[in-house]
Amino acid sequence: METLYADIIINISHEALDRVFQYRVPFSLCEQIRVGQSVRVPFGAGNREQRGYVVRLSDQAEYDPKKIKEILSIEEDSVSAESRMIKLAYWIRENYGSTMIQALKTVLPVQDKMKQKEKKSVRLMLPKEQAPGLLDEYLGRHYAAKARLLAALMDEQTVSWERVTKDLKIPRTTVAGMEQDGIIRVETEMFYRNPGPGGMEAEAALPLNESQEKLIQEFKADYAAGERKTYLLHGVTGSGKTEVYLAAIEEVVRKGKQAIVLIPEIALTYQTVCRFTKRFGDRVSILNSRLSKGEKYDQWLRAKNGDCDIIIGPRSALFVPFPNLGLIIMDEEHEGSYKSEQTPKYHAREVALKKADMEGAAVILGSATPSLESYQKALDGKYRFWTLKDRAKEAVLPDVYIEDLREELKQGNRSMFSRRLYELIGDRLRKKEQVMLFLNRRGYAGFVSCRSCGTVMQCPHCDVSLTYHRDGKLRCHYCGYEEVMPEACPECGSPFIGTFGLGTQKAEAAIRKEFPEARVLRMDMDTTKRKHSHEEILKTFSEGRADILVGTQMIVKGHDFENVTLVGILAADLSLHANDFRAAERTFQLLTQAAGRAGRGEKAGEVVIQTYSPEHYCIVTAAAQDYEEFYRQEIAYRTMLCYPPVWQMLTVLLAGPSEEECKQTAQRMARVIQNSGIRVIGPGEASLAKVNDIYRQVLYVKEKDYKELVKVKDRLELWIDRQELPKDIHITFDFNPMSSY
Numbered sequence: 001m002e003t004l005y006a007d008i009i010i011n012i013s014h015e016a017l018d019r020v021f022q023y024r025v026p027f028s029l030c031e032q033i034r035v036g037q038s039v040r041v042p043f044g045a046g047n048r049e050q051r052g053y054v055v056r057l058s059d060q061a062e063y064d065p066k067k068i069k070e071i072l073s074i075e076e077d078s079v080s081a082e083s084r085m086i087k088l089a090y091w092i093r094e095n096y097g098s099t100m101i102q103a104l105k106t107v108l109p110v111q112d113k114m115k116q117k118e119k120k121s122v123r124l125m126l127p128k129e130q131a132p133g134l135l136d137e138y139l140g141r142h143y144a145a146k147a148r149l150l151a152a153l154m155d156e157q158t159v160s161w162e163r164v165t166k167d168l169k170i171p172r173t174t175v176a177g178m179e180q181d182g183i184i185r186v187e188t189e190m191f192y193r194n195p196g197p198g199g200m201e202a203e204a205a206l207p208l209n210e211s212q213e214k215l216i217q218e219f220k221a222d223y224a225a226g227e228r229k230t231y232l233l234h235g236v237t238g239s240g241k242t243e244v245y246l247a248a249i250e251e252v253v254r255k256g257k258q259a260i261v262l263i264p265e266i267a268l269t270y271q272t273v274c275r276f277t278k279r280f281g282d283r284v285s286i287l288n289s290r291l292s293k294g295e296k297y298d299q300w301l302r303a304k305n306g307d308c309d310i311i312i313g314p315r316s317a318l319f320v321p322f323p324n325l326g327l328i329i330m331d332e333e334h335e336g337s338y339k340s341e342q343t344p345k346y347h348a349r350e351v352a353l354k355k356a357d358m359e360g361a362a363v364i365l366g367s368a369t370p371s372l373e374s375y376q377k378a379l380d381g382k383y384r385f386w387t388l389k390d391r392a393k394e395a396v397l398p399d400v401y402i403e404d405l406r407e408e409l410k411q412g413n414r415s416m417f418s419r420r421l422y423e424l425i426g427d428r429l430r431k432k433e434q435v436m437l438f439l440n441r442r443g444y445a446g447f448v449s450c451r452s453c454g455t456v457m458q459c460p461h462c463d464v465s466l467t468y469h470r471d472g473k474l475r476c477h478y479c480g481y482e483e484v485m486p487e488a489c490p491e492c493g494s495p496f497i498g499t500f501g502l503g504t505q506k507a508e509a510a511i512r513k514e515f516p517e518a519r520v521l522r523m524d525m526d527t528t529k530r531k532h533s534h535e536e537i538l539k540t541f542s543e544g545r546a547d548i549l550v551g552t553q554m555i556v557k558g559h560d561f562e563n564v565t566l567v568g569i570l571a572a573d574l575s576l577h578a579n580d581f582r583a584a585e586r587t588f589q590l591l592t593q594a595a596g597r598a599g600r601g602e603k604a605g606e607v608v609i610q611t612y613s614p615e616h617y618c619i620v621t622a623a624a625q626d627y628e629e630f631y632r633q634e635i636a637y638r639t640m641l642c643y644p645p646v647w648q649m650l651t652v653l654l655a656g657p658s659e660e661e662c663k664q665t666a667q668r669m670a671r672v673i674q675n676s677g678i679r680v681i682g683p684g685e686a687s688l689a690k691v692n693d694i695y696r697q698v699l700y701v702k703e704k705d706y707k708e709l710v711k712v713k714d715r716l717e718l719w720i721d722r723q724e725l726p727k728d729i730h731i732t733f734d735f736n737p738m739s740s741y
């Protein structure tokens with residue numbers, strides 16, 4: 001038998017030990033040892049005994065085998081929830097690039113043990129019939145405080161600590177004295193800080209419709225057969241995906257297992273949380289970024305102790321340590337916010353799949369507009385394909401109109417509303433129905449377009465739009481190509497060429513001017529800074545106290561507004577010409593989701609998409625609600641230009657206070673990659689070339705195989721380790737980036 005070696009992390013709370021150490025597995029432990037177990041090992045010069053976690057096993061010694069020490073013993077025979085997390089952290093570190101400590105901080109978000117909240121109360125221990133006699137005695141002796149407390153306890157048996165100390169004003173010494181005499185007892189009960197809505201009336205499940213029922217039957221059959229699959233649920237907006245999630249969770253919980261429900265923070269609204277709470281009561285726990293540290297810790301503890309079965313939250317909810325995880329659900333699986341913006345830049349979908357695999361759980365990915373990544377896998381048969389084609393209620397999908405803004409300008413209409421949208425808004429105001437106007441600013445990064453013909457200045461090499469820089473030049477952020485900002489449109493000669501300057505504030509002002517009688521609400525970054533403002537605006541609107549809601553992508557998620565019969569998208573191009581390869585996909589998603597807000601009640605809905613590129617496939621297919629056709633065209637584009645998900649891409653970002661040092665280091669890194677026979681794009685300036693006096697340079701590597709990119713990352717990490725790089729240069733890796741650099 002070959003010698004077995006184990007990579008071990010020592011004492012995870014120690015920042016300085018950010019690496020793994022190799023140990024030999026003694027023959028007697030070879031059968032037993034598993035990744036994730038905690039072990040005792042000799043460590044350091046003095047061979048002090050330390051606890052460590054096994055993160056990898058191999059049969060290769062990484063240095064002189066004679067110098068490799070041996071593991072002393074295995075601490076826990078089973079792999080605990082915590083050690084499973086550590087194994088996951090190791091995988092994250094390997095696949096996304098970070099230090100071990102950063103990876104551990106990701107998976108163990110609450111590392112310091114916090115004090116659990118206590119509830120103190122005082123209980124009467126004296127037999128009830130003896131109490132009146134004692135009360136008389138106290139009163140006779142003028143023990144006023146003792147008498148007050150006893151009288152209160154004669155009514156209630158237990159009294160809360162707040163009442164004892166604050167309302168009854170009983171001195172602590174009195175309480176202590178009475179406790180010593182055996183008359184009362186001070187009791188302490190631990191409880192969890194619970195941020196959920198609570199006190200909801202239970203609601204029974206809706207009877208599933210035929211299409212939903214079919215999916216759930218399949219899920220149950222798979223589950224019973226011990227098969228843990230990944231399902232991609234592609235269901236149009238309002239098709240009842242959430243009901244399917246609820247039914248799947250019910251099944252898993254009935255089997256004594258737990259479920260994690262991931263929802264993008266922006267869609268994690270009061271309404272969503274209520275739906276889950278009504279179904280599962282206090283077995284549900286909620287995580288979100290607004291919780292205090294203590295609240296977060298308690299949700300973590302609840303899960304670990306088996307005191308809840310379901311956790312709902314954004315991507316960090318993945319790391320809640322359930323003892324027996326059965327299902328991970330990822331709603332709106334296409335959402336960019338599932339990708340972490342901090343190192344390690346992991347994608348929650350990929351981590352969810354890995355975690356499910358490690359723990360024997362099933363995964364349901366759901367969306368009306370699946371990511372290309374997931375759709376491709378479903379087509380390849382790697383995921384089970386589920387579809388819901390119709391809306392669950394009677395409601396039908398809305399009629400969609402595409403309005404060509406170039407044509408409007410030609411006809412002398414310079415306002416931000418096409419004639420059709422203007423007309424329909426007026427119509428809805430008369431009918432007392434509601435309107436949502438949507439201005440998509442995400443990904444907007446200073447592209448230049450012609451207002452007469454719609455031409456967008458593009459890179460001749462990369463098929464992405466050029467970005468306007470303040471030095472008057474247009475640049476491509478993928479290849480570094482640059483040209484001078486033209487004074488007239490190169491296509492039609494029109495002088496109306498420039499950056500697109502339309503904001504929600506401007507839109508609101510225009511609406512007020514055109515429709516002075518309308519009650520208008522605006523929802524964007526500015527109006528939602530306060531803690532509950534997001535909810536307040538949506539509540540005002542849903543209660544019919546406003547006619548028009550204008551906002552950014554924030555308004556497209558989470559709410560069912562019965563009375564909204566018109567949705568207008570003011571400028572669909574804003575996100576279409578963002579300078580990254582996902583621009584069309586993102587635009588398609590946003591348009592489909594926004595259109596999905598119209599006509600969710602009994603009245604039919606209409607949608608107006610205003611655009612300068614009415615023939616662009618992402619707009620045409622979104623208007624037709626034709627995902628398949630969009631996918632076909634988009635995947636052809638990605639294939640042709642070697643973008644994800646067809647190819648895999650690694651972005652390396654270098655940031656530092658000296659432009660020269662940044663550039664030089666980037667060039668050196670590019671050579672390291674080239675020397676191993678791999679093509680590099682760049683270095684080039686990032687689109688945000690300088691932020692707060694920090695310069696930014698980027699490198700791109702594209703490969704067919706993700707593993708090859710991981711090797712590139714490993715090689716660079718090793719190289720970085722061995723160099724004396726300028727201290728203040730910060731290097732980050734981003735695999736298959738979701739945003740542009």
Ligand SMILES: Nc1ncnc2c1ncn2[C@@H]1O[C@H](COP(=O)(O)OP(=O)(O)OP(=O)(O)O)[C@@H](O)[C@H]1O
Binds near residue numbers: 368
């Ligand atoms: N089987 C059913 N019977 C009756 N109503 C249903 C059923 N399933 C869902 N609904 C209702 O249809 C509406 C849409 O359902 P749900 O929110 O689950 O859809 P969704 O696909 O998650 O929507 P979206 O993608 O827009 O978030 C809800 O009001 C829901 O109560």
Ligand SMILES: [Zn+2]
Binds near residue numbers: 450489
């Ligand atoms: Zn033009």
Ligand SMILES: [Zn+2]
Binds near residue numbers: 478
């Ligand atoms: Zn280019």
